[in-house]
């Protein structure tokens with residue numbers, strides 16, 4: 015045990031220099047070694063796998079990969095809370111069963127109304143306002159809302175081991191991007207503070223927006239129609255659109271990330287695919303093949319043969335969430 | 341004259357330190373002073389107009405702003421040459437008057453077929469191949485093609501004063517983006533070498549692309565349908581989508597840039613709008629209100645009252661194109 019802690023905490027190089035462990039919340043094991051070996055290979059000018067800094071692009075899914083996604087995607091929690099808040103001021107907005115369910119915080123009730131009901135709730139919270147009004151709403155919600163089971167701020171439901179990975183990659187010359195099925199305007203509100211990721215390195219789904227010049231000057235208005243669904247085969251498309259290069263490292267947690275991981279590992283040079291596997295029912299949640307959130311089937315079936323790395327949360331991560339400030 | 345050269349070439353600071361002129365190809369005058377005064381104000385921590393480096397976003401149109409666009413948009417010249425090249429191998433592809441005109445290099449003939457004919461020529465050159473095949477075609481074309489009147493490579497038809505402005509802004513902590521009506525995949529082929537602008541800082545129009553897994557692995561295929569038209573009111577929308585912040589400096593040359601310049605100068609903080617005005621029929625071209633390329637009407641009508649800066653190519657620029665390597 016003492017020896018294990020020592021090797022996890024520090025690496026003794028042949029020169030005799032002891033470097034701090036770049037991933038202290040990752041237990042020693044295959045997953046941690048695979049990540050560190052990959053980073054060492056692509057950053058070593060003497061390696062066949064060397065990649066110039068400009069091409070060290072790393073992309074990460076957000077829900078279930080960088081932060082939690084249970085018991086419901088946090089952006090849905092936001093939408094539900096927004097509907098409830100507006101209904102307090104004006105109950106007349108509750109024109110459907112889905113909206114009424116949302117106002118009561120009844121997510122099951124919303125889902126019972128089908129996809130249309132969910133889209134109605136999302137549209138109420140996300141459209142009909144300017145991008146800056148929307149972002150202010152998200153910021154206010156993050157300040158007020160607390161996760162139902164942990165009592166944490168939602169932007170503190172982030173994974174400490176992944177924060178360490180992001181920092182480590184940036185220290186090694188990588189650019190770190192979020193490529194999420196979640197909303198681009200939503201994630202940009204907290205990406206910098208939560209992950210150290212600049213807003214221009216956030217890629218996500220989006221609604222149509224329109225440039226409208228009113229009495230108070232121009233504004234970008236969010237419309238109810240979907241502009242781009244950044245999921246599944248949409249992720250490589252969005253990566254090309256926003257980044258313009260194929261990544262060499264990709265992290266995800268569900269089949270919605272399969273194509274992104276496939277694209278990342280299909281280049282001529284080196285590529286690493288990492289799946290975060292939710293296996294820890296005590297410290298987080300345990301789920302993969304079943305349910306409606308973060309479903310992982312094809313990834314589990316094909317990932318191992320493709321040489322993809324699986325971070326088993328229960329065994330590979332010594333810590334899940336960062337220490338809170340409060 | 342001697343004194344003018346001296347003041348243009350170097351600034352004598354009160355400390356006695358002589359700094360090189362950051363914009364040597366700009367003649368002394370209102371436009372140059374307006375740009376330098378703005379940059380000094382937003383980078384001086386003691387100034388009311390100070391802007392933190394993370395918010396120093398500058399955006400530039402490409403055609404007619406960073407490189408020339410006469411006698412025809414260079415991307416159309418590319419498309420015409422591509423059709424001609426493919427028709428040599430397979431004349432059967434010339435199934436319409438527009439394509440036949442393209443194969444003969446007859447741009448007037450293409451335009452005579454209307455918008456539909458032009459789109460057909462563009463689709464032939466831009467769709468039905470992977471993004472990487474397309475980029476290789478553009479790179480090959482840039483190596484072979486020469487501008488009809490100057491004999492230069494097309495990527496050497498760039499404006500020396502604007503190259504200096506891009507470098508100056510980056511030296512002063514700005515991020516410099518291209519926001520062009522031209523194709524994003526097209527511009528990314530030369531943005532780094534021509535302008536020092538990384539591919540992830542190129543925003544442009546685009547076709548729909550699809551992720552397709554074939555025998556040779558996955559590829560991003562370019563489809564004939566338009567995904568986004570990055571022109572006029574589309575420019576602020578694309579800026580929000582790709583960059584996520586409002587710029588504080590924008591440069592353009594036509595009414596297609598009006599909304600981008602308006603958006604840039606409508607923020608709470610400082611904002612500078614710069615129009616490149618094509619006034620030099622001898623060294624470049626002289627055009628604004630008339631024609632079908634780079635039409636500038638509203639900008640000329642409203643820009644001066646809005647405090648926008650006009651770079652008069654004939655009087656403000658001592659050099660137009662950089663010295664060629666050949």
Ligand SMILES: [Ca+2]
Pocket residue numbers: 075076077078079266267268270308
């Ligand atoms: Ca996910």
Ligand SMILES: [Ca+2]
Pocket residue numbers: 401402403404405592593594596634
């Ligand atoms: Ca232009």
